[in-house]
Amino acid sequence: MGHREDLLEGAKRCLLTKGFVRTTARDLVKESGTNLASIGYHYGSKDALLVEAFVALVEKAGDGFDDAPATESxxxxxxxxxxxxxxxxxxxxxxxxxSIWMLTFEVITQGERLAGVRDLLVKAQREGRSGLAAAFTGIAESDLPDDVVETEGRFHTTLLNGLMVQWLFDPQSATTAEQLTEGMRRVMGRMSQE
Structure with a gap:
């Protein structure tokens, strides 16, 4: 691996152990075995490196969301x-x-202290909405119309954030997939009665 990849992998490890707020440039250098100049050269800033590492962690966590369904239906x-x-x-x-969801929660709750990081992550949110929309619709991300990403993607992102908070607070009482689906079924049923 080169310095760019070493920095990214080191940043992932730092984020999972220290989070955004406590990770310093020196931590990144120590964890990656590179040097301070490499951060600026390859990523422009420590914040940009941390955002890229965070997005990579979230993408990896989301890889299993769309596992092959059990039946054709x-x-x-x-x-x-x-x-x-x-x-x-x-x-x-x-x-x-x-640890990734805890990191996400840190970003949400520490947004004011992470202004530069927050601005970079806002730009990355569209990718997250796109990935979720693809998982639920079965349409390849590259083929998703913008209106699907901006409506259904936002809807599923909102649900994901709510589930994340419930699960981090108390996994035993968090909403299950079955409960979420039954709630959706009932809401849709009430709407169709109007």
Whole structure:
């Protein structure tokens, strides 16, 4: 690996152990075995490096969200079965990804102290919405229309953030995929009665 990759891997480790606020440039250099000048040369700033590392961690955590559905009916994008399957996958992976969700919570709660990081992450949010929309619709990210990303992607991001908070607070009482799906079924049912 070169310095760029070493820095990225070191930044991931620092984020998982120290978080955004406590990670210093010196920590990154020590963890990656590189030098201070490499951060600026390859990433422009410590914040830009940390954001890229954070996005990579979140993407990796999201890789299992869209695991192959168990039945053909679950494969149908937009179905309640797919909705439940994807949320079951998300919740299944929460324990292994707890440190990433804690890091996300740090970014949310420390936003004012992380102004530069926050601005960079706001730009990366569209990618997150796109990934979630693809998982739930079954449409490849590259083929997703903008309106799907900006509506359905935002909807699922909102649900994900709520589940993350519930799960971090008390995993035993957090909403399950089945409860979320039944809630969606009932809300849709009430809307169709109007």
């Amino acid at each position: 679950e494969a149908k994008g937009g179905s309640l079965e797919r909705f439940e399957q994807v949320w079951a996958n998300v919740l299944r992976d929460f324990p292994q990804s707890r």
